[in-house]
Amino acid sequence: MSETFSLGGDLTVNRLGYGAMRLTGEGIWGYPADRDNAIAVLRRVVELGVNFIDTADSYGPHINEELIRQALHPYADDLVIATKGGLLRTGPDEWPVLGKPAYLRQAVETSLRRLGVERIDLYQLHRVDPDYPLEDQVGELHKLQEEGKIRHIGLSEVDVDQVKAAQAVAPIVSVQNLYNLANRGHEAVLEYATEQGITFIPWFPVATGELARPGGVLDAAAKEHGATPAQLALAWLLRKSPVVLPIPGTSSIAHLEENVAAARIELTDEEFEKLSALA
Numbered sequence: 066m067s068e069t070f071s072l073g074g075d076l077t078v079n080r081l082g083y084g085a086m087r088l089t090g091e092g093i094w095g096y097p098a099d100r101d102n103a104i105a106v107l108r109r110v111v112e113l114g115v116n117f118i119d120t121a122d123s124y125g126p127h128i129n130e131e132l133i134r135q136a137l138h139p140y141a142d143d144l145v146i147a148t149k150g151g152l153l154r155t156g157p158d159e160w161p162v163l164g165k166p167a168y169l170r171q172a173v174e175t176s177l178r179r180l181g182v183e184r185i186d187l188y189q190l191h192r193v194d195p196d197y198p199l200e201d202q203v204g205e206l207h208k209l210q211e212e213g214k215i216r217h218i219g220l221s222e223v224d225v226d227q228v229k230a231a232q233a234v235a236p237i238v239s240v241q242n243l244y245n246l247a248n249r250g251h252e253a254v255l256e257y258a259t260e261q262g263i264t265f266i267p268w269f270p271v272a273t274g275e276l277a278r279p280g281g282v283l284d285a286a287a288k289e290h291g292a293t294p295a296q297l298a299l300a301w302l303l304r305k306s307p308v309v310l311p312i313p314g315t316s317s318i319a320h321l322e323e324n325v326a327a328a329r330i331e332l333t334d335e336e337f338e339k340l341s342a343l344a
């Protein structure tokens with residue numbers, strides 16, 4: 066299994082990334098309870114060799130991008146920060162969609178400023194807004210790409226037809242959909258991404274810890290392998306397709322270290338089949 070792959074043909078990333086969303090307050094709203102810990106986690110992420118961090122303007126909102134800048138700016142040359150836009154925040158756990166092109170432009174401009182970069186490596190449309198043509202939403206991101214403000218464009222929570230419609234407007238390098246061992250609703254999108262060489266970023270990779278739970282569905286297999294359940298959930302994703310880039314989220318340095326170590330786990334064909342049959 067390759068330890069790195071090429072995102073969009075020109076960015077080399079290690080196959081296990083980090084999702085920063087959990088470094089916020091309850092309901093993904095406001096500051097995390099322990100800001101110093103959040104900064105320490107982000108610094109440990111890069112120390113461990115992770116060079117893909119996923120965030121969004123809506124996490125906090127704004128606070129998650131600001132924390133990344135505070136912890137890691139000036140950024141290492143090989144660090145890829147992927148952000149997203151297209152959601153409003155009206156309160157804790159509230160995420161109304163807004164894909165109005167002028168709003169997407171504002172979102173990109175303000176993420177550039179908050180992250181302290183001149184170009185965003187990967188900008189993902191957080192949701193397709195059914196109230197605006199998909200072509201106009203991706204089209205606005207394509208204009209921003211042509212202006213040099215976005216390097217690559219990605220999508221989030223889309224089906225195969227939406228990926229194809231977006232590809233007719235601009236090159237699409239990634240899709241970020243909910244996917245894990247226990248929830249494979251987006252199998253068709255993963256297959257299409259694999260065929261096309263589009264990076265597939267499965268969010269919720271350890272199902273908010275449910276797949277990491279002692280006594281849970283992965284417990285026995287993990288004991289047999291000498292790994293933790295969370296590690297097995299991640300190793301299964303990495304083995305599932307060469308285009309998969311998991312972004313487990315955590316606010317714990319111990320969990321982070323455990324998750325990153327999963328990239329070194331090799332599953333046998335038999336173990337992979339057994340795990341695939343579990344969910």
Ligand SMILES: NC(=O)c1ccc[n+]([C@@H]2O[C@H](COP(=O)([O-])OP(=O)(O)OC[C@H]3O[C@@H](n4cnc5c(N)ncnc54)[C@H](OP(=O)(O)O)[C@@H]3O)[C@@H](O)[C@H]2O)c1
Pocket residue numbers: 083084085086087119120191221222241242267268269270271272273274275277295296312313314315316317320321323324
């Ligand atoms: N595109 C989208 O619509 C979308 C939606 C949601 C999330 N995301 C992205 O995907 C990333 C990951 O998703 P997620 O955070 O919802 O789900 P996740 O990574 O599956 O789960 C994170 C949760 O699992 C726990 N956890 C992580 N590693 C663990 C371990 N080794 N052992 C035990 N528990 C562990 C964490 O708790 P502790 O803090 O206690 O470790 C945290 O509560 C987010 O950070 C975000 O960047 C994208």
